[in-house]
Each structure stands twice: as structure tokens, then as C-alpha cells.
Amino acid sequence: MRAEHREFEPLVVDDRCRVFILTGAGISAESGIKTFRDHNGLWEQHDVYEVASPAGWAKNPALVWRFYAQRRAQTFETAPNAAHFALAKLQQRLSDSVFLCTQNVDPLHERAGSPHVIHMHGELLKSRCERNHEPAFHDEAIYLDPRNLPRCACGALVRPHICWFGETPFHLDAIEAALSKCDLLVTIGSSGAVYPAAGFVAVAKSRGAKTVYVGPELPENVASFDECRLGTATAVVPKLFATPST
Numbered sequence: 001m002r003a004e005h006r007e008f009e010p011l012v013v014d015d016r017c018r019v020f021i022l023t024g025a026g027i028s029a030e031s032g033i034k035t036f037r038d039h040n041g042l043w044e045q046h047d048v049y050e051v052a053s054p055a056g057w058a059k060n061p062a063l064v065w066r067f068y069a070q071r072r073a074q075t076f077e078t079a080p081n082a083a084h085f086a087l088a089k090l091q092q093r094l095s096d097s098v099f100l101c102t103q104n105v106d107p108l109h110e111r112a113g114s115p116h117v118i119h120m121h122g123e124l125l126k127s128r129c130e131r132n133h134e135p136a137f138h139d140e141a142i143y144l145d146p147r148n149l150p151r152c153a154c155g156a157l158v159r160p161h162i163c164w165f166g167e168t169p170f171h172l173d174a175i176e177a178a179l180s181k182c183d184l185l186v187t188i189g190s191s192g193a194v195y196p197a198a199g200f201v202a203v204a205k206s207r208g209a210k211t212v213y214v215g216p217e218l219p220e221n222v223a224s225f226d227e228c229r230l231g232t233a234t235a236v237v238p239k240l241f242a243t244p245s246t
């Protein structure tokens with residue numbers, strides 16, 4: 001469903017306002033990273049479950065690493081856009097009052113200068129031991145040789161540090177704590193189809209927060225938003241927030 005674009009007043013926020021921001025694949029679309037929907041559920045004719053699930057990993061880890069090799073390489077060819085920069089500026093201005101949670105695994109928020117980013121679905125530039133023998137570590141390597149996949153000191157395979165289908169997202173305790181005390185929740189570029197993230201807005205709203213959606217089309221969880229500001233992330237987010245006039 002689409003609706004007409006209209007002009008909205010900026011959201012006036014200061015450091016007494018606790019802001020929860022959830023970003024989805026849509027915020028990185030204008031940086032050239034395709035959303036999940038753009039892929040139509042397929043990658044090089046493979047179902048995405050084959051490359052993004054524990055079962056796919058158990059069946060063919062070399063194929064999984066080939067998929068993430070492409071995603072990693074893409075992070076070096078893309079740059080943050082005006083929406084990532086606007087959120088970084090907001091965080092720098094309001095410091096700890098802004099909780100930035102992303103479903104994205106790309107590093108574009110950090111590259112725009114965001115000081116704290118909660119990656120609930122993991123990070124493309126991190127890997128970890130599949131048996132969790134060691135914590136996740138920064139890793140920019142591209143693993144393409146199926147006979148030479150990376151291994152931990154314990155002997156187990158090293159896997160991408162990504163929350164795959166069927167796995168539990170990261171940082172849920174910190175997210176729950178931030179949701180329970182936020183005054184304003186803003187979701188940017190997320191279809192509202194992937195849970196638990198799609199349920200955050202209902203939790204914040206039930207606790208009294210104002211809820212705003214930004215994206216070119218209405219999300220599936222539209223009923224929980226007080227306002228939907230229709231437009232692309234780069235068109236809307238740079239004008240979204242304002243400082244109170246003194």
C-alpha cells in the first residue's frame with residue numbers, strides 16, 4: 001500500500017527525550033545495498049535459507065561463506081548516505097538519550113560516525129567460532145576456498161557473526177530496557193515483517209511512547225504507528241529532528 005507524501009513538522013527532541021531508533025534494510029538501500037525484498041528470497045538461484053540458516057551452514061559452509069564474501073566485499077564499495085549521517089549527528093548531539101538499534105549487518109552507521117550501534121542481527125565484518133569457544137572478532141577476510149575454510153583454535157569452523165533464520169537476535173536485554181523507557185520510537189526502512197523487531201513499536205506504544213515510521217511505503221505493522229512519514233530515508237531523515245528553540 002502507498003500513500004501520498006505530505007510535509008510534516010520536525011520532531012523536536014532534547015537530551016531529556018529518550019529516543020529509540022530502529023533501522024532496517026531500507027536505510028541502506030540508497031547506499032546501494034539491496035533490501036531483503038529486492039532479492040526476492042533468492043541469491044544466485046539459491047533459496048536464502050540455504051545461505052542464512054543453521055541448517056544451510058551444516059549442509060554447505062563453503063556456500064554460506066561465498067554468500068557472505070560477496071556481502072563483505074560490498075561493504076567496501078558502499079558509503080553511508082544522508083540518513084546515516086543525520087542519525088550520527090543526532091547521537092552526537094544527544095549522546096546517551098538516543099538508542100540506535102539496527103537490523104542491518106552492514107557497517108554504514110559506524111562509518112557515518114554513530115558512536116553506539118546495537119546490531120541485533122549481527123555484523124558482516126565479524127566472525128565467531130561455531131561452538132562459541134571464542135567471542136566474536138572483527139574479520140574482513142574473504143573466504144572463498146572451500147578446502148581452506150577458517151577454523152578456531154578449538155578446531156571448530158569459524159562462521160559469520162550473523163543472526164540467521166531461526167536464531168535468537170543479539171542484545172535483547174538491552175533492547176528491552178531501552179524500549180521500556182523510551183519517549184519516542186522511530187523506525188526507518190523496515191517492512192515490519194521480521195520479528196521480534198517488528199514488535200518493538202507495539203511495546204513502546206503500550207508504554208506511552210510516540211511512534212513514527214519513515215519509509216516509501218506503509219509497513220506491515222502500520223497499526224502501531226502514530227504517524228507514517230512517507231518518503232525515502234535520505235529525503236525524510238535529514239529533516240526529521242529539530243532542537244527546541246530557547
Ligand code: NAD
Binds near residue numbers: 023025029
Ligand atoms: P526488508 O527488506 O524486509 O524491508 C525493507 C524496507 O525498506 C521496506 O519496507 C521498504 O519499503 C523500505 N525501503 C526501501 N527503500 C527505502 C528507502 N530508500 N528508504 C527507506 N526505506 C526504504 O528489510 P527489514 O525490515 O530490515 O528486514 C529484513 C532482514 O534482512 C533484516 O533482518 C536485515 O538484517 C536483513 N538485511 C540487512 C541488510 C543490510 O545490512 N543492509 C540488507 C538486506 C537485508
